Structures are given as C-alpha cells and as structure tokens.
Amino acid sequence: MTSHPFLDLAPLSAAHFASIEDRVAKLLGTSQDVVIMQGEALLPLEGAIRATAGPGTTALNIITGPYGQTFGNWLRDCGATVIDLSVPFHTAVTAAQVRAAFAEHPSIDFVSLVHAEAATGNTNPVGEIGEVVREYGALFYLDAVASVGAEPVVPEAWGVDLCVIGAQKAMGGPAGVSAVSVSERAWARMAANPGAPRRSYLSLLDWKERWVDAGRKVLLHAPAQLEMLALEACLSRIETDGLDAVMSRHARAAAATRAGALALGGGSELGRGLEAGGSPELGGGLEAGRGLAPYVHDAAEAAPVATTLRAPAGVPASELVARALEIDPSLPLAAGGGALAAEMIRVNHYGAHATLAVVLGCLSVLRDVLAERGVPVGSGESVREAAEAAWG
Secondary structure (H helix, E strand, O other), rough: OOOOOOOOOOOOOOHHHHHHHHHEEEEEEEEEEEEEOOOOHHHHHHHHHHHHHHOEEEEEEEOHHHHHHHHHHHHHOOOOOEEEEOOOOOOOOOHHHHHHHHOOOOOOOOEEOEEOOOOOOEEOHHHHHHHHHHOOEEEEEEEEOEOOOOOOOOOOOOOOOOEEOOOOOOOOOOOOEEEEEEHHHHHHHHHHOOOOOOOOOOOOHHHHHHHHHOOOOOOOOOOHHHHHHHHHHHHHHHHHHOOHHHHHHHHHHHHHHHHHHHHOOOOHHHHHHHHHOOOOOOOOOOOOOOOEEEOOOOHHHHHHOEEEEEEOOOHHHHHHHHHHHOOOOOOOOEEOOHHHHHOOEEOOOHHHHOOOHHHHHHHHHHHHHHHHOOOOOOOHHHHHHHHHHHHH
C-alpha cells in the first residue's frame, strides 16, 4: 500500500476536537458553548430550528433571500405558527420593520434571520435587530454562514441565541463541518421542547448531554477527520492574517466589483442615481439598463462576501455566465438560482477569491461577453481604474 497525506492519519482526539471548538468561539468573540457538527451548515441550521421550535412557538421568520424561505418551511414543519416578514431581495430588513412585527404580533417568541444572503448579495443589520429582539424577550436564531470572515459576527454581543457558521465561504475553509454557538436560554428551550431531536444526527441535545455536560472527554462518534484538520488550518490562517485583514479584503473586493460594474456600463440612469443616494420604488434590483448594474440598490446593504449584478435587459444572466466560464473556468462567477438565473450574476469574491486580481478578471471577461452580445460597455481602462480606486 502506498502512503498518502490524506490517509492513515492518527485518530482525532477529543481534546484536539475541543481545542478547535475553542478557536471557533474565539473567532466569534463568545463565551457561549460552541458545538462543531459533522456536516455542512444545513445540519446545524435545521437541527437548531427543530430543537427550539414546536407547536407552541410563534416565529417571526425574516425573508431577505432563499434561505429565509427554507427556514420558514422548517418552522412550519415543526408545528410553529410562522409570521413571514419579507422584503425585496435587493434590500435589507430594518430594525423598525422587526419592531413593527412585534407590535402587531406580541406572541412572537422566536426570530430567524440570515445575516448575509450570498444568493442575493444583501446583508442585514443584526446588531440593531438584536436590540429589538432582546427587548421583546424572543429567542434569536441567526444564519451567519456567508458573513463570518467577511464582516463582523459577534453573536453574544448581539444577543443571538443560536448562531450557525460554515467555513466554506469567506473563511476559505472546508464545507464538510460547521458550528453553532448556543446560549443558555437556547439550551433551556431545547430541554423543554418534547419535539427536540434526540438520538439523532440532527440532535444538538445529544451534543449538550454527551459532550458539553460530560466535560468534552468522549466524542459522540468518529469525527470527520480531514474536514476538522482543514478547519483547524483555516482558523490558523485567519489568526495569522488577522480577522480584520481578512474582512477588509472582502469589503474591498465588494467595493471594487460594484465600482467596476458601474464603470462597465453603469446600468441605467436610475442605477447611477441610486449610487448617488436616490430612492427607487421597491423592485427586483436596479432597473435593467444597457449594461450591468448592482442588484442591491444601496451599497451599505450589499454583503461583502459576494456581489450580485443585474444583467442588461434581454440578455439572460445564465447565458452570460456560461459564456464567461467558457473563456475562463477559474472565475468565481455564477448565475442566480431559480428564477433569478435570468437576471442575476453573482461574483463570489470570497475566501481565496477576495483579491483585486480576481475582481479585475471577472470584470474583464464580463466586459468581453457583453461586447460579444452587442451591449455598449465602458473601456477596459475605465473599468480597471474604477475598480482599483475602490479597492484603495
């Protein structure tokens, strides 16, 4: 048998596993319990809802993208009464909207929110929303999978009771493991919920009783060895670079992409007016113009992890992306999911792709593809200069 660096590894000890959890807690700036679950982030996202929601739950489910819709489905499946607060995908929810929902529905005792929706390119003001949720005493559940590493994620300071993260986006790590920070209130809610999963791969209570409360001495099952080591390496890289530097790269990549897209064709005059502070009617992104335009109207509501762009009228985004990837398959470009495939282009400038070179490469190829379609575009020099100036 030949040796291989990915095979025949010594077993990952419970102490080693616990030390990685401690480093995740440090990344999140929390003293709450952190559990690393052995699966992609959908595992703790679903597990946390099923552990804390049931027939007696009245949930405010905030929808700013596809994942918010998924959470509502899980909550209903648990028997919860669900009040959906939906906003157009080109914008963010506000604390005032959340407060109004509580005023209209005083029985709300659970709030679910996605911090950053990589699928739609928006990000939500979690700290401000957390203040409202605390005021009303509801349990606060947050999906921070796309935001962690790209912008601040501090669940305990924000009053978040369940904060789920994954390493595969801005952290630049593996997809096969994920983590959730859990407050004492959330643990108590699970313990009181007769429908909370037990003796199940979805069960957070199993981890609480057999791992956390037992002193983290014996693991529940064999850990995902390679993924745990990859997560440890990912944390080491962030610690070496500095979290602030990692977040700065993502913010600069987003700013450069947005500026370059406007220089590329500027979208419509409406698009330019929005960048100057205009206020459009609610809709699905900037009005389609002759070139690309930022899908999220307000730059302050655009997520640093990925930038979404609206394709020109009559030019399917999925076709533009397919052609761009024919030219350069290495580019982190994708069309929007589902119905958004016709109008949305995603520039996934996260992790190793949060660099000026990658942003410029995406903009350059998109410019070429648009020109092939006969769409008027700005000069390559103007696009590059705009992106470089925004990068700083």
